[in-house]
Amino acid sequence: MAGPCSVESEEQIIEVAQAVKASGATMLRGGAFKPRTSPYAFQGMKGEGIRLLLKAKEATGLPIVTELMTISTLDLFADVDVIQVGARNMQNFDLLKELGKTRKPILLKRGLANTIQELLMSAEYIMSEGNENVILCERGIRTFETATRNTLDLSAVAVLHNLSHLPVVVDPSHATGKAELVAPMAYAAAAAGADGIMVEVHNNPACALCDGAQSLTPPQFDELNRKVQRIREVLV
Numbered sequence: 001m002a003g004p005c006s007v008e009s010e011e012q013i014i015e016v017a018q019a020v021k022a023s024g025a026t027m028l029r030g031g032a033f034k035p036r037t038s039p040y041a042f043q044g045m046k047g048e049g050i051r052l053l054l055k056a057k058e059a060t061g062l063p064i065v066t067e068l069m070t071i072s073t074l075d076l077f078a079d080v081d082v083i084q085v086g087a088r089n090m091q092n093f094d095l096l097k098e099l100g101k102t103r104k105p106i107l108l109k110r111g112l113a114n115t116i117q118e119l120l121m122s123a124e125y126i127m128s129e130g131n132e133n134v135i136l137c138e139r140g141i142r143t144f145e146t147a148t149r150n151t152l153d154l155s156a157v158a159v160l161h162n163l164s165h166l167p168v169v170v171d172p173s174h175a176t177g178k179a180e181l182v183a184p185m186a187y188a189a190a191a192a193g194a195d196g197i198m199v200e201v202h203n204n205p206a207c208a209l210c211d212g213a214q215s216l217t218p219p220q221f222d223e224l225n226r227k228v229q230r231i232r233e234v235l236v
């Protein structure tokens, strides 16, 4: 899964979608509703962002994954293929229960300071309402370490595979916060048996409205994906 942190314009999302598809991505990511630490930071293009994601889906055939922050916007997600629940909403239990009443696949990201057990309980909130289409995502947790944005808990991949049948995706972009660390952690995630990898890719990272420092360029993503595929071949 690859794409920009945020949808910024039609040109941007279509260009990135075409590039990541050419490199072998099988799903396009892009935030339309953005949970930002500061209320003064770019909050996303919202409904218009989803409309542009759907245009990129039409142009490339790539299914799309994008974050839902509040259930009041659910109608806008009718044609979205996978709904993301972000780290900050992992324990928004009312939201999880409402998504459990849908049949949409849900990408559930681990909270910044949540245990693996708590992640699994959040998945149960969705599944106990009848929606068993849950994908777990390890995206790094907060520790005392400051060299990286978060600390990627790769052991979570193996632990989750032992405790659950659910697929596990790793997000090395939010885990590290630094573009130069994304590829090595993606390779490690693939080697650990991750079922998917979600990577932020931008056509002009220096000008990105959100998370430019951790965004790969399309050529960098191309190299990453080629190597990830080779690692996966070793494991089968």
Ligand code: PEP
Binding pocket: 005, 031, 035, 067, 085, 086, 087, 088, 109, 139, 174
């Ligand atoms: C994201 O994937 O765009 C995002 C905001 O991630 P997280 O919820 O893991 O911080």
Ligand code: MN
Binding pocket: 005, 006, 174, 200, 210, 211
């Ligand atoms: Mn981001």
